[in-house]
Amino acid sequence: MIVAKLIQYDIMCAHITIRLLLMATSIFAKQVLTSSGWQENVAIHVDDEGYISAISKSQSGEDHRVGILLPALSNLHSHSFQRAMAGLAEKRGSNPIDDFWTWRKVMYRFLEILKPHDVEAIAAQVQMEMLESGYASSAEFHYLHHDHNGAHYDNVAELSERLFQASLSTGIGYTHLPVLYMHGGLDKRKLQGGQLRFGCNIDEYQTLHSQLSQGMKRLPKDFVLGVAPHSLRAVSKEALLIANNLDKTTPMHIHIAEQQIEVNEVMNALNKRPVRWLLDNFDVDKRWCLIHATHMDETEVLDLAKSGAVAGLCPITEANLGDGIFDANKFLQAGGRFGLGSDSNVKIALSEELRMLEVSQRLRDQRRVVLSSDDMPSNGRYIYERAATGGAQALGRNAGRIEVGALADLVALDDEHYSIAGLSKDIVLDTWIFACGDELVSHVWAAGRHVVSDGAHIRHNEITNQFKQTMQRLRKEL
Template sequence: MSGLTEVRGKDQDSFWSWRSLLYQFASRIGPEDIRAITAMAYAEMLEAGFTRVCEFHYLHNAPDGRRYDDPAEMAGQVVRAAEEVGIGLTLLPVFYAHSGFGGQPPAEGQKRFLSDVESFAELLEDVGQHTVNQHDFVLGIAPHSLRAVTPGELKLLLLMDKAGPVHIHIAEQEKEVQDCLAWSGARPVEWLLHNAPVDGRWCLVHATHTNDQEIHGIAKSGAVVGLCPVTEANLGDGIFDGRAFVSHGGYYGVGTDSNVSISAADELRMLEYSQRFKTLSRNVMTGEGYASTGRSLFEHALAGGGRAAGISVGLAPGNPADFMVMDETRLPEAAAGGDRLLDAWVFRGKSHVISDVWRRGKHVVEGGRHVNRSGIEARYKAVLGTLIS
């Protein structure tokens, strides 16, 4: 959908109008389509500096809402795309049952996402059949949001997976905060911290609209905040209070969410610049002990991202040999390397700085391009042409 939603509608555009277009687009995607689209996105991620993706996977059902003969058909296509491209995968099947707080009936556009507790348990089991030969695959769960899952359902979901990552969208929009207050008398993050065992395996995606007590509570819990700064800017979500969160020692990672732009550097730069807009100051996300903002952003996002993905990160015995090479000739001012190189990569905003990427010791990006880009891109363009015709 990148580039297809930047036309003003009759009314004021918002996250909610964008979501309606998303539902229309998603209703047309079949199993082979999702594999082609996912492979293209994953190839671009590797080219842009991501070696692992946490896939918040929505599409489970056929376009008419019925389950496929294999309930994990769509998830299996995502797994195969990741295997084909060579990116690490943490798969997070989404549990989505309601359209609003208090168990409101789902909307028509949500029928491809829907599960009940029993069918979701079957889905998790069936995903295993598609991942038998995956070396470092991680399976977690994603109760979509407090809008889409009831308290009782959330408790049952957590019993299904007591060790893997748990990702949940929360407090992305002001409307969500107001609706949660009307339903429970508490703000979304406030409610979650008091009613769920939030700890280091949780990732609270967005957490944009939070107060000081909630910020402190997330940091104290050890949960990661999953920030998607480019998407949050594109949708007009708001600005997370990064300065306060870092001051409390909180963990954060970054992701591309709607994939309007796929670039690790873009996400980190947008994160820092959003904080500068908010605080009217510079070098806001430079954590204690750091002189370089680029290095602070990179290392915090790496640590938080690994935590959210359920993996250990860094070049160390037992870890995957995942690393990238930057072409210093494209950043001549950073010839000294080290912190200066990271600062230039994040803030200069120049494309194609990453020349090569290895994933599990395999050379997957050469000269700035995925080694199989031509075939992946051809399949993607064929699918896209059909979907937007």
């Protein structure tokens, strides 16, 4: 238990450091995208709990002055440890056709060498990159629970606490989603190889969730604990029911319908398509976030939209893995809600996630400006605002909009940058998303914590140096 006590002490110390960053502040911006539209030359006032307390026309006495201020997005789906294997699975495997399943073999080999301190260093780097690209918060779909070969740590929450520590050190807004992973397929075959580090039966999972619930009391108030049954392949219906009932007030995330092979397996075992089976057997509502949901028929698309659940889209990863194209146009036209995640973290780039979402629709439909509407013709603003509110919903976070009472999750763009100099309002978003990159991000506040300043995270060098040392060692061991 010595290790567990040391980690707890580190968390408490880091918590004090982060709390020192939370103080009342005000931010003047030339242009602000509020929940009621664009406003010019206004100040956003943030209280010492990290919430927006007022929006005023004052132009003097502010603590910070920025060009363009937007509600910051939430990254709703991340497996942070996979950042360390980015680029290592781009060589064709032994199969004539390489796909998700051959990529997964590389990931399992990588799991054999990861240690707890590696998990923490990698997570801190990932979160720092998220913040520097314009995200203010992240949800970690955390299924790495055990040591090599499935050996349990003395502290069941060892690796979860490593992620808490990383989140405290970066200051990111954080939702923790411990994953229930029981078997290796719908035939309930036993876990093997790298999967052994994921496995929990329902009793072990309830113990883990209970310990994490107690630990969350020591963490910042904007940190959230949710529930994440891995997939229909990895969790029984009975266990899914128990997981769903653990806490009816918190987010519920699940992988679903990512790959056609998975769809076929579910149809053979359950006689329904994955999303249809879930909708028919569970009260899927706004608590739920269905990750990927790539392969749906028209009735699934429409019924998922009606449910109020969030579709968790990860365009860069989905393209990298050859998953397929989500029918975002039909889903959004039906009133569906979505958010963005960086998933495998092969590349962390907020503007590129948004761009990839839209251009995939264009390539499929052979048309331009697909995701828009008569009352919102701006492609950039249409997808940005929906990603902001949908992502916040998926994290159980009172954010995704700039209005009094919301968390101060804010991102500023540099209006002096040559690529957007002289532009205003919606055209700024269109240009950032479709013609630029995240180098435009100048400042980020996460629940009022000023964590990115002048384009760099406040602990950039320290975090990057630790990550570099970790990667040098891991690459030698691969």
